[in-house]
Amino acid sequence: xxKDSKEKANDVQLLLRLEVRDAQGRLISNTGNIKSKSxxxxxxEGVYSIFRGxxxxxxxxxxxxxxxxxxxxxxxxxxxxxQAGVDNGTYGIVIGTGTNAVTNTDYRLQTKIAQGAGxxxxxxxAMIFVTTAIVGANVDFVTKRTFTNNSGAQxxxxxxxxxxxxAGHVAHPVHCIIRDKLAVGVDVPDKCSLTVYYTWRTTV
Amino acid sequence: MIETYHRLVxxxxxxxxxxxxxxxxxxxYVLQFLQLLxxxxxxVTISAKDIAGASTTIHNRLNQGNFYGRTDAGxxxxxxxxxxxxxxxxxxxxxxNFKIDTQILxxxxxxxxxxNYQATTFVAPRVxxxxxxxxxxxxxxxxxxxxxxxxxxxxxxxNTADTxxxxxxxxxxxxxxxLSGQTLTVVYTLRTTA
Numbered sequence: 001x002x003k004d005s006k007e008k009a010n011d012v013q014l015l016l017r018l019e020v021r022d023a024q025g026r027l028i029s030n031t032g033n034i035k036s037k038s039x040x041x042x043x044x045e046g047v048y049s050i051f052r053g054x055x056x057x058x059x060x061x062x063x064x065x066x067x068x069x070x071x072x073x074x075x076x077x078x079x080x081x082x083q084a085g086v087d088n089g090t091y092g093i094v095i096g097t098g099t100n101a102v103t104n105t106d107y108r109l110q111t112k113i114a115q116g117a118g119x120x121x122x123x124x125x126a127m128i129f130v131t132t133a134i135v136g137a138n139v140d141f142v143t144k145r146t147f148t149n150n151s152g153a154q155x156x157x158x159x160x161x162x163x164x165x166x167a168g169h170v171a172h173p174v175h176c177i178i179r180d181k182l183a184v185g186v187d188v189p190d191k192c193s194l195t196v197y198y199t200w201r202t203t204v
Numbered sequence: 205m206i207e208t209y210h211r212l213v214x215x216x217x218x219x220x221x222x223x224x225x226x227x228x229x230x231x232x233y234v235l236q237f238l239q240l241l242x243x244x245x246x247x248v249t250i251s252a253k254d255i256a257g258a259s260t261t262i263h264n265r266l267n268q269g270n271f272y273g274r275t276d277a278g279x280x281x282x283x284x285x286x287x288x289x290x291x292x293x294x295x296x297x298x299x300x301n302f303k304i305d306t307q308i309l310x311x312x313x314x315x316x317x318x319x320n321y322q323a324t325t326f327v328a329p330r331v332x333x334x335x336x337x338x339x340x341x342x343x344x345x346x347x348x349x350x351x352x353x354x355x356x357x358x359x360x361x362x363n364t365a366d367t368x369x370x371x372x373x374x375x376x377x378x379x380x381x382x383l384s385g386q387t388l389t390v391v392y393t394l395r396t397t398a
Contacts, residue, residue, distance in 0.1 A: 012206035012233055037205060039396035044206075044329035044338040047394065050244065051340065051361070052326060053270035072270035079269050080244040102398040104336050129246045132238040139299050141238040143245065164245075168269075179398075200241065202233035204297045 014038060015199040016160060016180055023191045033199065036180045038161070040106045042068060043177040046080050046164065058175050061108040066173035067166055074168030081165040082143065085126045089115030091165035091174050092127040093145040093196050095157045099181065106179045109159050117150040122188070141200040148193045156185040160196050208232055208373070210357060211391040212380050222386065225378075227393060232359075232373035234301045236262060240273050240361065240372065252370055255303040255360065260368040262361075271365040275340065275372075277324045282310035284362040284369055285324030286342035286390050291355040291376060301374045304358045314347035319382070334397055341391040346382045354380045357390050 015033040022028055042058045046068050049056035055071030069079040084092030089112075097120075098110020115124045130142035143162070149155055161179040166172060178198070188194045209227035216222050236252045243250040243263025252262040263272045277285030288308050295305040311318035327339035340359065346352055359373040373392065382388045 011208050011229075011231075012237075014205060035205065037398060039206060039336070040398060041329055041331070041336045041396075044336050044394060044396060048326060048329055048338050050240075050269075050273040051275040053274045053276060053364070069269065072268035075268060077244065077247060077263065077265045077267060077269035077272070081247050082245045083247050104331055104334075104396070104398045106398070127246075129242065132235065132242045132250075134235060134299050137299075139233070139235045139238055141242050200238055202235075202238060202299070204231050204234065204299045204301070 013201040014178065015201060017197040017199070018157070018160070018186045019195045019197070020186060020188055021193050021195070028192060029186065031186065036178070038102060038178045038180040040176060040179055041104055042107065042175045046175070046177060059107040060173040060175050061163065063107055066171060067169050068164065068173070068175045070166060070168045076168070078168030079166045081167055082162055083127050083129070084124070084165070087115055087124055089124045091163040093143060093198060094161050094163050095122070095147060095194070095196060096159040097156065098159050102179050102181050106176060108176050109161050109179060113155065113157070119151055119153065120155065121151055122147040122149050122155060138201050138203045142197060143200070144195055144197045146193050146195045147188070149188045149190055152190055154187055154189045156187050157194060158182050158185045162198060205396070207395040207397070209393040209395065210375055210377070211393070212377065213389045213391065214380065214382065215387045215389070217385040230375045231297060232375045234371055234374060235299055236302070236370045237372045240370070243272065244269065253302040255369045255371060257302060261363055261366055262370050264365065267365050272363055274362045274364055275324055275359055279323045280310055280312055280321055282307070282321050284360040286340060286392065287358050287360055288319065288344055288354045288388070288390065289356040289358070290353060297374060297376055302371050304371070304374065305356055308352060308354065311347070316348050316350065317352060318348065319344040319352060320347050336396045338394040339391055341389060343387050343389040344382070345387045346384055349384050351384065352382050354382060354388060359392065
C-alpha cells in the first residue's frame with residue numbers, strides 16, 4: 001500500500017478577518033486574513049446532502065438530529081441559507097465570547113452573543129456577499145457581517161462561526177458549519193462596530 | 205480548510221489490487237464549485253459556465269434545492285458524478301476550467317475506447333481519526349480488448365431541473381493504464397480538520 005501524499009496543494013481555504021471601527025468609521029484594529037481550521041462535521045454533511053440531493057440529518061445547535069437539508073421539500077430552495085437580514089441573530093455569521101478549543105464535532109458556538117443592545121449583546125447587520133469571482137490567482141467568495149456594540153460596555157469577541165438555516169422544515173433547524181476560536185480576543189468598545197469576513201477561496 | 209485527495213485503485217479481474225496511488229493531495233476546485241455554494245448560502249439564482257461553455261443555471265432559488273449540485277449518477281450514466289478522460293488536448297488545470305478535456309464515455313458492451321461506468325457512490329461524512337472525511341467514488345471497468353489510459357478525472361454536477369451540467373473539480377493525474385479486464389476506482393476524499 002502506498003503512503004498518502006503530503007505534497008503541498010491548494011484546497012478550499014477559509015480565511016477569517018475581523019475589523020473593528022469606531023462610531024465615525026475609523027479603523028481601530030484589523031486582524032488581517034487568518035487561515036481558519038474551522039469547518040465542523042455539519043459542513044461536509046451539508047455538502048454530502050447537496051451532492052446526493054437527499055434529506056439528511058445533522059446535529060443542530062440544540063444538540064438534536066434535524067435536517068440540515070430537506071431534500072427538496074417546501075418547493076423552493078430552502079436549505080443551507082446563511083443570508084440573514086438585519087437584527088437576525090439566528091443564522092449567518094455569528095460571534096461569541098467562548099474560549100473552548102474547536103473540535104470536529106462542535107455543533108454551536110460556546111457562548112453566542114445575542115442580537116440586541118442589552119448587556120453583552122450586539123446589533124447584527126445583514127449578511128453581505130461578494131459574488132464569486134476569479135481574483136488574481138484565486139477564486140474568492142466573500143461573506144461578511146457587521147455587528148454594532150450598543151451595550152454600554154466593551155465586549156471581547158473570542159469566537160466566530162457560521163450557522164445555516166433550514167427554512168423548509170417546520171422547526172426551522174439551525175446548524176453550525178464553521179466555528180473558529182480566535183487566538184487573541186478582539187475587543188469591541190461600546191458604540192464601535194465589528195465586521196467579520198469569511199472568504200472562501202479555491203486555487204488551482 | 206477543506207483538504208481534498210484523490211486516490212486511484214486498479215484491480216484485476218479477480219479483484220486483486222494491482223496498483224494503489226494512495227491519497228494524493230489535489231488541486232481540483234474550479235470556479236463553479238464556489239458559485240454553487242454561493243447559490244445555496246445566499247439563496248439566489250446563479251448562472252455559471254456549463255460544460256458546453258454556456259452560462260446556465262447552477263442554482264435556482266425558486267426551485268427545490270435538490271435539483272442542483274447532484275453528483276449521484278447511477279450505473280451507466282456518464283453525464284455527471286465522477287468521470288474520467290484522456291486529456292488529449294493536454295489541458296492544464298485552471299480556475300476557469302469548465303469541462304473535462306476528453307471524456308472516456310460509457311459502454312456496457314465493451315465498445316473500443318470506452319469504460320463501463322458503475323454508480324457514483326458515497327461514504328457519508330464521519331470522524332476518521334483526527335479528521336472528518338466525505339468520500340465520493342466510482343468504478344470504471346475496461347471491458348474492451350485494449351488498454352485505456354486515464355489522464356484526467358473530474359466531478360460534474362447536474363442541474364436536474366434544466367438538465368445542465370457543471371464542472372466542480374478537475375485533476376490531471378499521472379497516466380493510469382487500465383488493461384483489458386481491469387477495474388479502476390477513483391476516490392475523492394473531502395476532509396476537514398478542526
